[in-house]
Ligand SMILES: NS(=O)(=O)c1c(F)c(F)c(SCCc2ccc(C(=O)O)cc2)c(F)c1NC1CCCCCCC1
């Protein structure tokens with residue numbers, strides 16, 4: 001590939017010239033048309049283990065110029081809902097701006113304020129980099145974030161550090177906390193489909209789970225998310241979401257009716 005050739009959300013049409021897979025037929029994100037989703041009762045509840053980390057565990061939080069990434073130890077495991085076992089690699093967020101929402105996936109055309117992605121890799125591969133080039137290599141858990149009345153104490157564990165990493169490349173350490181608190185309490189109701197990374201290299205190696213229940217943050221928390229970090233051109237990092245991609249005949253499964 002072009003190594004670290006710089007891509008941006010403003011210049012989407014060049015993604016597929018620099019990264020072949022970005023022009024593929026199993027790309028993400030997508031719009032979920034709930035009327036077309038296929039109810040699949042065999043889809044088991046998603047089960048996670050090892051997500052509750054002691055404060056003694058320090059996690060790296062980085063502004064990589066495209067999002068805020070929290071590195072996760074591979075002690076966090078996806079143990080149910082997928083045919084194989086996956087372990088966590090990192091989590092990151094996608095958001096909009098004060099004037100509009102910025103989730104990557106949409107539901108019946110509705111875009112949500114923001115979206116969390118918890119990225120996992122299949123443990124049958126020796127490393128993340130090995131896993132990410134195989135069709136069953138990656139599993140990403142996605143949940144939508146919306147503005148509610150109360151402050152979310154779990155998201156606060158990340159958001160309170162954003163001011164320390166305003167500039168691209170800056171990183172800080174975050175004490176461990178219960179990462180499960182960033183995901184819905186109910187992991188039974190979700191959509192499932194085969195797609196891709198939503199950023200170059202766009203590898204078509206992601207089994208996506210999009211939860212039906214949304215996470216609620218306070219208005220102040222959401223405004224911190226959309227107005228603190230800077231991008232490589234030293235603008236405020238906003239609208240870091242890829243437009244929805246064509247399904248090309250793919251089916252979206254639903255674990256609920
Ligand atoms: N939705 S997603 O999962 O496709 C995704 C995005 F949409 C993303 F936008 C990102 S961030 C962009 C990729 C990137 C850039 C720089 C660095 C660094 O300097 O460390 C790291 C990564 C991002 F990191 C991810 N997740 C990554 C995909 C990039 C390659 C593998 C790394 C783990 C998963």
Ligand SMILES: [Zn+2]
Nearest residue numbers: 092094117198
């Ligand atoms: Zn993402």
